[in-house]
Amino acid sequence: DSGVTQTPKHLITATGQRVTLRCSPRSGDLSVYWYQQSLDQGLQFLIQYYNGEERAKGNILERFSAQQFPDLHSELNLSSLELGDSALYFCASSVAQQITNEQFFGPGTRLTVL
Amino acid sequence: GESVGLHLPTLSVQEGDNSIINCAYSNSASDYFIWYKQESGKGPQFIIDIRSNMDKRQGQRVTVLLNKTVKHLSLQIAATQPGDSAVYFCAENSGGSNYKLTFGKGTLLTVNP
Numbered sequence: 001d002s003g004v005t006q007t008p009k010h011l012i013t014a015t016g017q018r019v020t021l022r023c024s025p026r027s028g029d030l031s032v033y034w035y036q037q038s039l040d041q042g043l044q045f046l047i048q049y050y051n052g053e054e055r056a057k058g059n060i061l062e063r064f065s066a067q068q069f070p071d072l073h074s075e076l077n078l079s080s081l082e083l084g085d086s087a088l089y090f091c092a093s094s095v096a097q098q099i100t101n102e103q104f105f106g107p108g109t110r111l112t113v114l
Numbered sequence: 115g116e117s118v119g120l121h122l123p124t125l126s127v128q129e130g131d132n133s134i135i136n137c138a139y140s141n142s143a144s145d146y147f148i149w150y151k152q153e154s155g156k157g158p159q160f161i162i163d164i165r166s167n168m169d170k171r172q173g174q175r176v177t178v179l180l181n182k183t184v185k186h187l188s189l190q191i192a193a194t195q196p197g198d199s200a201v202y203f204c205a206e207n208s209g210g211s212n213y214k215l216t217f218g219k220g221t222l223l224t225v226n227p
Contacts, residue, residue, distance in 0.1 A: 002157065002159075004157075033213075042203075042217055042218070042219045042220065043158065043203060043217040043220075044217070045213070045214075045215050045216075045217075048213050055213065056209075056212055056213035056214070058213075058214070058215075090157050090158070092157070092158075097213075098211070099146055099207050099209070099211070099212075099213050099215065100146060100163070100165075102160045102163075103160060104160075105157030105158050105159065106157055107155075107156060107157055108156075108157050
């Protein structure tokens with residue numbers, strides 16, 4: 001158990017819908033990262049937040065957004081869902097914002113768009 | 115468990131043997147590299163990292179080798195155990211102090227008892 005929690009574990013929805021994925025980082029970690037893992041694209045970095053502020057952006061679509069709240073939990077919002085958005089979405093956390101800080105991954109949310 | 119990928123390179127070894135997993139990275143400017151392990155149904159787990167000013171780094175039962183000339187990274191696992199069975203990813207950071215991590219597709223390691 002990494003100490004990072006993600007909810008829900010599974011999510012099934014329809015195209016065009018909007019969903020919110022939630023992540024609670026390890027106690028004491030200020031940095032949260034979101035990743036997408038699909039069969040064809042592999043693991044891709046989406047976005048990083050540090051202490052409530054956006055720190056780095058990766059391959060995140062404009063239909064996707066995220067935020068980190070004062071209690072440090074984070075939410076990833078996916079809107080206008082398409083079939084191709086079906087994937088595993090992982091959250092990770094680390095103590096600080098540097099790339100060299102070890103990241104601890106949560107168990108993931110499996111999103112299925114029908 | 116859940117599949118993390120199809121058509122992955124695979125490596126099958128006998129328990130107790132040493133395993134070598136290879137990775138070719140793409141950006142010659144990458145200055146930091148990480149190996150992750152992902153077991154079926156779980157998130158990736160950090161194994162070991164190495165900076166570009168090093169050629170070799172050792173951990174517990176694992177060694178990472180970096181060859182910048184040919185942009186090649188390898189992970190050596192000594193005395194491989196059934197619990198080592200997983201998908202192994204390399205990742206490279208090409209953003210310097212900024213976060214720009216790119217992941218490889220992964221290699222599926224199967225350890226036969």
